[in-house]
Amino acid sequence: MPKTTIEQLAEFGQSLWLDNISRGLIGSGRLKEMISLGLRGVTSNPTIFDKAISQSNEYDPKIARLFSEGKTAFEIYDELTITDIQEAADMFKPVYERTKGLDGYVSLEVNPGLASLSAETIQEAKRLHKKLNRANVMLKIPATAEGFIAIEELISQGININATLIFSLEQYTKTAEAFIRGLKRASSTTGNVSRIHSVASIFVSRIDTVVDALLEDLSGKENNSGLRSQLEALKGKAATANSALIYQSSREIFSRDEFRLLNKYGANIQRPLWASTGTKNPAYSNIKYIEELIAKDTVNTAPENTLEAFLVKGEVKEALSDDIKGAQDILARLERFGINVDEICQKLLKDGIILFENSFDSLLKSIENKIR
Secondary structure (H helix, E strand, C coil): CCCCHHHHHHHHCEEEEEECCCHHHHHCCHHHHHHHCCCCEEECCHHHHHHHHHCCCCCHHHHHHHHHCCCCHHHHHHHHHHHHHHHHHHHHHHHHHHCCCCCCEEEEECCHHHCCCHHHHHHHHHHHHHHHCCCCEEEEEECCHHHHHHHHHHHHCCCCEEEEEECCHHHHHHHHHHHHHHHHHHHHHCCCCCCCCEEEEEECHHHHHHHHHHHHHHHHHCCCHHHHHHHHHCCCCHHHHHHHHHHHHHHHHCCCHHHHHHHCCCCCCCEEEEECCCCCCCCCCCCHHHHCCCCCCEEEEECHHHHHHHHHHCCCCCCCCCCCHHHHHHHHHHHHCCCCHHHHHHHHHHHHHHHHHHHHHHHHHHHHHHCC
């Protein structure tokens, strides 16, 4: 039987995960089917759970039962999400074992309201880690100044982390450095770092959404046809160029002597994970952010419709490499037009934290509405 494009991608060196989870996805057998097609993991976030719980009645019987037991909205949320994550993790356990811990992970976000509180984030992550009680779960921590402290501490304690909401090269570098510091501490205390795994989630399509809108505005005001053509030619290029720089940085960081020494004791690299890879612009291919980001030692987490499209028409060939001259040129051209991608990334991080906080609040309100 021929291999699916997802399986071919895994053989190349990139793992494809699903950016979605719900009771229906688990209970219907759809997730199991996708695993059989080569799917290697799942990511979730407050927005995904808000949609899953508020827009269906699949959780209603359990919500009613937990409410009758005197549970609060947060406690109900906790039970619902932990159950889904545990069941999905159990379904991925054969993948986890077959890949020797490389894949088979399910990610759960730590309460985003704690993003600016490192001690509270650490405490909550440890609580979730203990309650979930699954080796193949990653806890999502935002890559903020406080998050870097939490990431280092949790990695040092052997807790697998998905560092999330990464947009800029600077953010990525600080994330990787926090991971390595955590590994060093784990190595000095336990000596065993081979079971510690982490990914760094770089959000992709949101960058193009912002940059393309700025390019469109500049193009509409530009009278010079040559400059207008240059502006139009830059659309849809910023996100992949930014990702290329991050990928090159990853290759460089994890080839340094500092990490090589840890690697001798079994340390695993922290793989870049391309997130927010659903195409938002209908003018672009619906698998643009899979095919343009194919690279060894990475992960791509995508919505179900994007994965389905890749299964049908995707082609596996290397897209990112250590050659970043083209990416640097694109970002330099944008800069000449007054578009600073780093500044855009800083705003996207702030907006992303607010979005997840709002989704988390909306999720709790949805549960409260169901128990009134």
